[in-house]
Amino acid sequence: MENPFIFGRAVAGKHFVDREEELRELTASLISGQHIVLFSPRKMGKTSLIKRVFEDLEDVDALCIYIDLWQITSTHALAKEIVNSVVNKTYTSAEKLGRELKDLFRSLRPRVYLEMDGQIGVEFGRERVEEALRDALDLPERVAKNKGTRLIIALDEFQEITHLNGLPLEKIFRSTLQHHENVSYIFAGSERSLIDMIFEERERPFYRFAKQMELRPISGSVLERFIMDKFALSGKKIDRDAAAWIAEFSRGVPYYVQHICHEVWYMTGEVADIGLVEQCLNDRILPVLSSGFQTIWNRIRSQGQRRLLIGVANEDHPKIYSQGFIGRYELKSPAHVEKAVKSLNRAGLMDGNEIEDIFFAEWVRANFSF
Ligand SMILES: Nc1ncnc2c1ncn2[C@@H]1O[C@H](COP(=O)(O)OP(=O)(O)O)[C@@H](O)[C@H]1O
Ligand SMILES: [Mg+2]
Incomplete structure (x- = not known):
C-alpha cells in the first residue's frame, strides 16, 4: 500500500482536505475577473490551494498558469518564464505560434523552437529587458482575447518581486x-x-489592486477526521487520541500533519497510538532535521535571543513580557524581550510570539535544559 500522506510538494485531488469556503470564493472571484492576494505563512497550503483551484477551473472556465517567483532571479528570466508558460499552455504547434508571433508582441522578436520533450521553447535577447517584460506581461491578455478564453495566472511567492528590481518592476507590472x-x-x-x-x-x-485573502490553520476536528480516514482507507488504524494529538501539536498547519503522519503511517503495524507518534517524532523526524537546526542555532549570536527561544519552547502560551517569564529565563526587561522578538521575527524564526517551526521548537526543548 502506498503511503497516503504527502509532504514537501503541493497537494490536490484526493490528498487535499478542507478549504471549501476559500475554494468557492477563489474560483468565483477569478472567473469574474477579480484579482486575489493570497497570504499565509509558509506551509499553510497556498500552493496546494492554487493547484486545487486549477483543478476546478482548468479547461472548463479558463486556462491556468502557475509561475513560482522564488525560482526566478532576474527580470529577463521572469519575462522568459511568463512567455514560455503562456505559450505552452495556449499553443500546441510551434509553426502556428511562429505565424502569429508578429501579432502577439509589440517589440519583442523572439525565436521559437521545439524542445526535445516536445515543449515549445521561446528565446529572446537580454537587451532592452524592460520592453521585453512589458511585452511578456501583455502576452496573456492578447492570447486570451485571440482565443476567446479567460486566463488565470498564479504568481506564487510574489513578494520575491521586491528582490528583483523592486519598485520600478512593480510599476511596470x-x-x-x-x-x-x-x-x-x-x-x-x-x-x-x-x-x-x-x-x-x-x-x-x-495599492488595493487585488482582494486580500488569508489562509488560516485548518480546524483540529477536520484534521483529526482526515488523519483517521486516510489511515482507514489504507488498511491501517490510528487511535483517535493520537490523531487529535497530531492535529493539536501541528497547530492546524497541514504541512506538519502530513509530515508527522507520513512517518507514523510508515511505522504503524496495525494501530498507531500516541507512544508511536512521540517515538516517530524523536527517532525519525527530529534527527533528520537536527543538523539544519544546529546551523540555525549557531547563527543566533545573542544569548538573550537563545534564552527567549528556550523559554517559548518550554512553556504553554507563555506571557513573555511578564516578570515571571523574564526572571525564569534571565531576559533582563520587557524592552530586551521586545527587541529579541523583533529580531527573531525578522529572521523568520518566530511568527509573532511563537516559534515559527514546531519541529524547531521541539528540538530546542529537547536539547537545552534550563
Ligand atoms: N488542503 C490541504 N490538505 C491536505 N494537505 C495540505 C493541504 N494544504 C497543504 N497541505 C500539506 O502542506 C504542505 C505544504 O503546503 P503548500 O501548499 O506547499 O503550502 P504553502 O504554499 O503555503 O507553503 C503540502 O505539501 C501538503 O503536505
Ligand atoms: Mg507555496
Missing part, C-alpha cells in the same frame, strides 16, 4: 496588468511585511 480584461491574477505570498508593503501602502503601484 501594475501599469501593464491594469489594462487586462481577460486575465485574472492570484498573487500568493508568505512574508506578511513584504506583501503588506506591496498591496497596502498607499504610494505603492499595487
Whole structure:
C-alpha cells in the first residue's frame, strides 16, 4: 500500500482536505475577473490551494498558469518564464505560434523552437529587458482575447518581486496588468511585511489592486477526521487520541500533519497510538532535521535571543513580557524581550510570539535544559 500522506510538494485531488469556503470564493472571484492576494505563512497550503483551484477551473472556465517567483532571479528570466508558460499552455504547434508571433508582441522578436520533450521553447535577447517584460506581461491578455478564453495566472511567492528590481518592476507590472480584461491574477505570498508593503501602502503601484485573502490553520476536528480516514482507507488504524494529538501539536498547519503522519503511517503495524507518534517524532523526524537546526542555532549570536527561544519552547502560551517569564529565563526587561522578538521575527524564526517551526521548537526543548 502506498503511503497516503504527502509532504514537501503541493497537494490536490484526493490528498487535499478542507478549504471549501476559500475554494468557492477563489474560483468565483477569478472567473469574474477579480484579482486575489493570497497570504499565509509558509506551509499553510497556498500552493496546494492554487493547484486545487486549477483543478476546478482548468479547461472548463479558463486556462491556468502557475509561475513560482522564488525560482526566478532576474527580470529577463521572469519575462522568459511568463512567455514560455503562456505559450505552452495556449499553443500546441510551434509553426502556428511562429505565424502569429508578429501579432502577439509589440517589440519583442523572439525565436521559437521545439524542445526535445516536445515543449515549445521561446528565446529572446537580454537587451532592452524592460520592453521585453512589458511585452511578456501583455502576452496573456492578447492570447486570451485571440482565443476567446479567460486566463488565470498564479504568481506564487510574489513578494520575491521586491528582490528583483523592486519598485520600478512593480510599476511596470501594475501599469501593464491594469489594462487586462481577460486575465485574472492570484498573487500568493508568505512574508506578511513584504506583501503588506506591496498591496497596502498607499504610494505603492499595487495599492488595493487585488482582494486580500488569508489562509488560516485548518480546524483540529477536520484534521483529526482526515488523519483517521486516510489511515482507514489504507488498511491501517490510528487511535483517535493520537490523531487529535497530531492535529493539536501541528497547530492546524497541514504541512506538519502530513509530515508527522507520513512517518507514523510508515511505522504503524496495525494501530498507531500516541507512544508511536512521540517515538516517530524523536527517532525519525527530529534527527533528520537536527543538523539544519544546529546551523540555525549557531547563527543566533545573542544569548538573550537563545534564552527567549528556550523559554517559548518550554512553556504553554507563555506571557513573555511578564516578570515571571523574564526572571525564569534571565531576559533582563520587557524592552530586551521586545527587541529579541523583533529580531527573531525578522529572521523568520518566530511568527509573532511563537516559534515559527514546531519541529524547531521541539528540538530546542529537547536539547537545552534550563
Ligand atoms: N488542503 C490541504 N490538505 C491536505 N494537505 C495540505 C493541504 N494544504 C497543504 N497541505 C500539506 O502542506 C504542505 C505544504 O503546503 P503548500 O501548499 O506547499 O503550502 P504553502 O504554499 O503555503 O507553503 C503540502 O505539501 C501538503 O503536505
Ligand atoms: Mg507555496
